[in-house]
Amino acid sequence: MLKNLVFLGCSGNFQKFITAAHANGYHCLGIIDEHYWGSTESWGGLPILDTEKSMSTFLSRCAGTIYFFVRVPLIMR
Numbered sequence: 001m002l003k004n005l006v007f008l009g010c011s012g013n014f015q016k017f018i019t020a021a022h023a024n025g026y027h028c029l030g031i032i033d034e035h036y037w038g039s040t041e042s043w044g045g046l047p048i049l050d051t052e053k054s055m056s057t058f059l060s061r062c063a064g065t066i067y068f069f070v071r072v073p074l075i076m077r
Helices: 014-023 052-061
Strands: 003-008 026-032 046-050 068-071
Touching: 003 014, 014 026, 026 052, 046 052
Parallel strands: 003 026, 003 068, 026 046
Antiparallel strands: none
């Protein structure tokens, strides 16, 4: 069974999460992010799907097809 994954946010650590997801058999569908929505169609090779403010509408459109959301933390050093 294909495990679909959507990321919430895309900080500077985002590419590491994509790599780990693919290595564990997840299909990354895209990103939900306030800052990139409307300014670009994709980031890190994944499409920008919607904004966090519109997430309930997004979920109703995709009911049953998305199994996991991953919140990407911003790790500061």
